[in-house]
Amino acid sequence: MTPDKVAFYRENGFIVIEDAVDPDTLRGLIRETVALCRGERGPIQGVTPADPSESDDDVMKRYLCIHFPHKLSPVMLAALALPSIVEVLTAIIGPNVKCMQSMLFIKASGKPGQAWHQDEYYIPTRDRSLTGAWIAMDDATVENGCLWVIPGSHKHGILWPQHQQRDPRFDCAGEATMFPYTDEDAVPVEVKAGSIVFFNGYLLHRSLPNYARSGYRRSLVNHYMSAESLLPWFISDQVHGPVSALDYRDIVMIAGQDPYAWKGIEERAAPHVRPSGEGGCGNIERNAEALKYRNMVLLEEDHD
Numbered sequence: 001m002t003p004d005k006v007a008f009y010r011e012n013g014f015i016v017i018e019d020a021v022d023p024d025t026l027r028g029l030i031r032e033t034v035a036l037c038r039g040e041r042g043p044i045q046g047v048t049p050a051d052p053s054e055s056d057d058d059v060m061k062r063y064l065c066i067h068f069p070h071k072l073s074p075v076m077l078a079a080l081a082l083p084s085i086v087e088v089l090t091a092i093i094g095p096n097v098k099c100m101q102s103m104l105f106i107k108a109s110g111k112p113g114q115a116w117h118q119d120e121y122y123i124p125t126r127d128r129s130l131t132g133a134w135i136a137m138d139d140a141t142v143e144n145g146c147l148w149v150i151p152g153s154h155k156h157g158i159l160w161p162q163h164q165q166r167d168p169r170f171d172c173a174g175e176a177t178m179f180p181y182t183d184e185d186a187v188p189v190e191v192k193a194g195s196i197v198f199f200n201g202y203l204l205h206r207s208l209p210n211y212a213r214s215g216y217r218r219s220l221v222n223h224y225m226s227a228e229s230l231l232p233w234f235i236s237d238q239v240h241g242p243v244s245a246l247d248y249r250d251i252v253m254i255a256g257q258d259p260y261a262w263k264g265i266e267e268r269a270a271p272h273v274r275p276s277g278e279g280g281c282g283n284i285e286r287n288a289e290a291l292k293y294r295n296m297v298l299l300e301e302d303h304d
């Protein structure tokens, strides 16, 4: 990470580092993706263990995204702290860095994208250190549903209100609204397999469906922040005690010292499949309490 790369990141809110993952590691991540989807690494809420007669393709096509794969897979756990990731994050966050989340996108042909959003909306670091590392396991293209970002949109430091959208191009996650940009301000982030896209938690970004006729757009996305800051994070509609609510401690240190090591580590997040929306977004209504907590409003059918 040269000073001009850091400056580019600060200005634009993202940076692509090419060849950040070596081919062996990449092959290992792809093998592990298959094993997780087959249910071979342990139970994942929403994953049906595969029958030996089912092909890897048939099994991977079932899932859009698995949250917290590092909880079950030592390979995904090791990928949180790849040398290239540590180098970049210590340059843009600081010497002490913790990870609180991983997400494994499989996104087979035909699977939806995710609407405009800011990751800080979901993971409230509030110290503006939240950084995603989006590891491309396949070449990511406009056709197969790469990331799109609005360069510089992180600079406002504003969390734009989210509403629940029902656009069939997107999964069930909410959509940011009221921001002063249009789709024309967005740029696609097409990258080769083995590249990592680092992006700021306030950066507006989205992805479109995988429109390719076949294949996947697999990526492992990990989230990090400064270890000095507390993380008052509720996950979904789970209810936690007062101490947990003040500081989410289901973390993995990837660089430096943990100033709060004395608190220990808690098991809070469980691996689960993200609802893709293809069978409807029934979870949205079920999670009404969680939506209320996040001040998210359900979009009325006749809403413009």
Ligand SMILES: O=C(O)CCC(=O)C(=O)O
Pocket (backbone or CB within 6 Å): 103, 105, 113, 114, 119, 132, 145, 146, 147, 205, 206, 207, 219, 221
């Ligand atoms: O990879 C995608 O399709 C969406 C990823 C994303 O928006 C995120 O990691 O916040």
